[in-house]
Amino acid sequence: MIQLLVLDNARMAHALVDYLATLGIGCELTQSELGVAIWLVDEARFVQAQQEVKRFLADPTHPRYMAASWQSGRADARLDYSKGMLDPVTDFLHQAGPLTLLVIIGCLAIYALDAIGLPMVDALAFHPTLTQFTDWQLWRYVTPALLHFSVLHLVFNLLWWWYLGGQIEQRIGSGKLLILLLIGAALPNIAEFFVSGPAFGGLSGVVYALLGYCWLRSKWQPACGLTLPPALMGFMLFWLVLGFFDLLGTPIANAAHLVGLLVGLLQGWLDRHSPVSHQR
Structure with missing residues (x-):
């Protein structure tokens, strides 16, 4: 299924779904942390559904939507209008896939083990x-992405990983997310080594790869279901620029961020004509 939009008004969401049903466009409703999510069942109708959503957002109080609800003649048993959100933990899990959650658990575990004195960094x-680039410890090209050196560093990266990685895994697949994780870690890590040496870590190079991928593929292929608000993209690009001008007051892996972004943009461009097969 493809998520069409999220509304904070359950009754309006139900009215839109009933109206879409009169057009033969089947949808389902689920409660989410932000309100009520509308999911398209028949992915072949995505373009038509997207057009109807735009028309709805332009005039959500139009009588056609309430009329559709009256025409359906059924009460909404699927939603509890008394609350607009799921339990936060349930919703967190609902928006992620197994690889997304595995990386989150791995990063948290590594940070905790390092905090109690186990030599995870080593x-x-x-x-x-x-001279050690060609030895058998190939994991060292990727595993620095799992290392974090403060709670703020950890939380910031994991929230972005959950938001972007969860989208990619649920709508494109775990395989694509794994490719972006491995390449989006290895190439930025190599670049950062040549710029600043081996003392670095964090998932932010991968995050920028996911950012570039979501942004470009959503532009080239909206039917893939990936979404990235322009304001978030602008914020992360602004953050990238601040890092290069050394205005953040803390060491930043600028080379890793930039190369990660380029990796994501390249992969998004390569996948721009890929068949859309949503996993949800």
Whole structure:
């Protein structure tokens, strides 16, 4: 299924779904943290459904929507109008896939183990010198992405990973997310090593890869179901620029961020004509 939109008014969401049903466009409603999510059942009708959503947003109080609800002649047993949200933990899990959750658990576990004195940095950090680039410890190209050095660093990256990675995994598939994770970690880590040395870590290079992928593919292929509000993209680009001008007051892996963004943009461009097969 494809998520069409989320509304904070359950009755209006139900009216829109009833109206779409009169056009032969089947949808389902689920409660989410932000309100009520409307999911398109028949993905072949995505373009028509998207047009109707735009028409609804332009005039949500038009009588056609309430008339459709009256015409349906059935009460809404699917939603509890007394509350607009699911339990936050349930909704958190609902918006993620297995790989998304596995990486979140892994990062939290590594941070906790390092905090109690186990040498996780030594085991997972990037190769310390160029002479070790060809040794058998290939995981060191990727595992620095799992290392975080403060709670703020950890939470910031994991929230972005959950938001972007969850979208990609549920709407494109776990395989694509795994590719972006591996390449979006390895290439930015290599770039950061040559710029600043081996003392770095964090999932932000991967986050920028997911950001670039979601943004470009949503522009080239809206039917894929990926969404990224322009304001969020603008914020992250502004953050990237601030890092290069050293205005954030803390060491930033600027090379990793930039290369991660380029990895995501390239993968999004390569996938712009890929068949849409939503996993949800």
